[in-house]
Amino acid sequence: MRKDNKERIKTKILISLIILSVIQIGIHWNMQTQGLPFHFISKIFGGNGRAANLDVDSLKNRYFTPDSITVSISTSHWRLDERDSQFKKVWEDIRDNYIPSIIKKKPEKILPKEQWAEITSYRCVRIDFEISWPSNIIHWLAQVKPGDTKAFEGIKSIVIAPQLDVNETVNTIFIYDNNQIYRYQVNIDDEFLAKRYYSNLADELTAKNKPILRLLSTVSNFTSEEDIYVALTDGKGSAFSKISTGIPEQIVLNRANMENYNIQDNILLDQKESLSADYADSSKYVMFTDTENLYRLYENGILEYKYIPSTASNQDDISAAFKHAVTFIEQRRHLVGDADIVLKSIDKEHSNIYRIEFEYKLEGVPVYYTERQGAGISSPLIIKANSERILECRWVIRYFNKFDKPMDYSVNFADLLNKQIVSTYPEILESRDKLFKRLEPGYIYNLSDLDSAFLLPNWIISTNSKDYFIPLARKGG
Amino acid sequence: MAKKLVFLLVMIFVLLSVSVTVFAGTGSDAPEVGFTDDKANLENKDSGNKVRVSDLEEKYGEVFFGEDSESSTEIVSINYGRVYPFEMRHEFFGQTNDYDIQNPHIMLMYIKRDGKYVRLKDVERKTNITEEICYLNTVVDLENIGQNKVNEVRVIIFRKNDVDNLVLDENLQITNFEITFRRWNPVERAFFELKQVFN
Structure with missing residues (x-):
């Protein structure tokens, strides 16, 4: 009897030791990778509610959005x-109907x-993306496996042409995947928007006094790598908010936050x-490290991370x-x-490593970044x-918040040339390099903007060289 | 009692008159971040001598409205496009790299009606004259629609400083356009007009 009890106690201790070791392995894996095999463990040991294991699948649609949707007639x-x-x-x-179908x-x-x-x-509705989304990512995003025949390599643009079929x-x-164009006929089921919606979209926008745009290359001496649209008449203008920005308070490098x-x-x-942690009050950064991970947070809000061991996949x-x-x-x-x-x-770089660049946007308006005054745009x-x-x-890392109600600004292309470019940057007109990469309203901030600042909308004009x-001019002066 | 009432009223009056200054504006609180001299550039830059269209028509009528007047050289290359969904609306535009802030370009628009050229006015600005430094554009409503109905449009361009001595092909450009167009798709037009009624 005594022996039985002893054996039972030993067995229970053994089982609890095994469970403990499994938990410890889970914690170790959680810290080394960006995925955790044991969801329940992350909930138990999760710190401030920001679980290490997010449900990325539900958030991926945040990233898969078009750069622009353009409605065209002639x-x-x-x-x-x-x-x-x-x-x-x-x-x-x-996203939810046509892409899974095709x-x-x-x-x-x-x-x-x-x-x-x-x-x-043609009379069409055109969806353009910043990049050509690789088809593998599209399949993951759409949660659809491709058929036996893989068609497009990626998606750079989509055109819906409602007039082509009666x-x-x-x-x-x-x-369009930058190489070829793939044409599909899609049956419109009940959950789709009616075809009539696409046909009438231009009329709807005109009735709302949305500015009519023209292709830059057809109304000026400029050319562009990709289609750039400009407004020759802009009615009451376009509305933009003032934006407040700065280093988030929680990560301002100081002793208190440490x-x-x-x-x-x-x-x-x-x-x-x-x-x-390795930090001194006088230093410009704090370093967090173990044998595999290195984090460095600088006082200017730059976060650097490096996985230390050399690795190849x-x-x-x-x-x-x-x-x-x-x-x-x-x-x-x-x-x-x-x-x-x-x-x-x-x-793709070497050894199956991908370099992925992101940028900020606020309500569809790009917020561009430069390292310093006078430098070119780069990825934050x-x-x-x-x-x-x-x-x-x-x-x-910066926060960006709308500060006030939107105001109307002029986006008139003729005014930009006649009233602003000729007096601020005449070299844009005089240069032989008439190829534009970018001509659009946006916001701009640079690394030296450490304290809270307000951003106002600007024309962002990019040529091959600069x-x-x-600044956008307020409508009505 | 009366004294108390009076005192109360006087107090209220004093408080009201003092508080008027509270509502006084302290000037614009919009920071000048992002506003440089560009804002000044958007003010009326039409300083200096104004060009009067009627004076020009009187002085240069023969060359402006001559039947055969057309230049072989261009000061500014002009193009046009139609504006949906307006039936008659067209946009004329042109850019030049040969510009001088002190010597802008002038563009005059005319259309032939009953054999005579009449002013073709911008739909917003209500004038047929455009004065700009390097990019000219105007939006007008043409007058004839249909396959066989031709709009004879005349565009006249010169530099403002040359206004006293314009010579065709030297410093005066006259470009003629013959423009025909049909109605937009009638189903589209009907739908648009219905929407206009109900909006």
């Missing part, structure tokens, strides 16, 4: 952005990219206990790399205020990742 164009109610309607219809099927026809200009001259229950859609664990909670999250999985990047960002998203973080580029958030983990990150920033 040479007249109207641009939608996220502030327009039609933007959300159209995009959700495309992924599974073969295109009706494949056309050379030279025909893109002709296709976009049948009210069929819509014609073109996908002792209160504010910085650790917001940057290191669940890794804060395992990383040792045999698996080339762009969607896994993207997912890791998104997870890293989403765990710290609360720091950027009202701003959106949008994908700017994704390029660059991540290198492979299929297994984040390897490096450099992030200029970036120019010209």
